[in-house]
Amino acid sequence: QSALTQPASVSGSPGQSITISCTGASSDVGAYNYFSWYQQHPGQAPKLMIYDVSDRPSGVSNRFSGSRSGNTASLTISGLQAEDEADYYCSSYTSSSTRVFGGGTKLTVL
Amino acid sequence: QVQLVESGGGLVKPGGSLRLSCGASGFSLSNHYMSWIRQAPGKGLEWVSHISSSGSTIYYAVSVKGRFTISRDNAKNSLYLQMNSLRVEDTAVYYCAREGGSGYDYDVWGQGTLVTVSS
Numbered sequence: 001q002s003a004l005t006q007p008a009s010v011s012g013s014p015g016q017s018i019t020i021s022c023t024g025a026s027s028d029v030g031a032y033n034y035f036s037w038y039q040q041h042p043g044q045a046p047k048l049m050i051y052d053v054s055d056r057p058s059g060v061s062n063r064f065s066g067s068r069s070g071n072t073a074s075l076t077i078s079g080l081q082a083e084d085e086a087d088y089y090c091s092s093y094t095s096s097s098t099r100v101f102g103g104g105t106k107l108t109v110l
Numbered sequence: 111q112v113q114l115v116e117s118g119g120g121l122v123k124p125g126g127s128l129r130l131s132c133g134a135s136g137f138s139l140s141n142h143y144m145s146w147i148r149q150a151p152g153k154g155l156e157w158v159s160h161i162s163s164s165g166s167t168i169y170y171a172v173s174v175k176g177r178f179t180i181s182r183d184n185a186k187n188s189l190y191l192q193m194n195s196l197r198v199e200d201t202a203v204y205y206c207a208r209e210g211g212s213g214y215d216y217d218v219w220g221q222g223t224l225v226t227v228s229s
Contacts, residue, residue, distance in 0.1 A: 040155075045205060046219055051215035089154060099214070101147075
């Protein structure tokens with residue numbers, strides 16, 4: 001199972017919106033609603049930000065939103081804040097009943 | 111407080127074995143699917159293995175299949191990962207993670223335990 005494809009890095013200024021893409025295949029991203037996004041700050045464990053493509057867990061800011069079109073899912077962060085600077089990972093269930101992560105995207109807040 | 115705590119990491123020689131443990135508190139492990147996920151130094155997340163709530167259904171990543179064994183003891187509220195025939199490329203922080211409501215996302219993570227495979 002190959003890792004899902006994410007851009008290595010994205011950047012934005014405070015207050016702006018950014019979007020991180022995650023591309024897979026019809027056997028994973030495009031096949032199921034079991035798709036999630038995680039935020040990881042240096043030295044910390046990942047944190048669930050979006051699940052089931054577009055749902056937010058309790059306590060996660062509504063500045064974070066998720067969507068999907070075909071085999072590509074996206075995470076949008078609006079009103080960028082300094083604390084959003086982190087690594088972001090996507091994850092999908094697959095047709096083999098396994099799970100797969102994206103390679104990760106480093107978000108820099110300028 | 112809902113929490114997962116991993117233990118058992120350390121330095122091991124190539125070909126050696128190690129058993130990781132993950133203790134749960136604040137919730138009953140028996141109600142949740144669980145997974146092990148690892149992260150090599152400076153690299154991204156890699157899913158390793160999944161186990162159903164009863165332990166009857168198990169899946170492994172191709173990279174560890176035949177070498178690693180996931181198991182659980184719901185009575186002890188604990189999850190395990192037996193790692194045999196370890197390779198240098200298995201060096202990573204290993205996280206245990208609870209699969210959430212939908213069963214396919216990870217809503218609770220441990221702090222991780224570092225496994226270093228080196229001669």
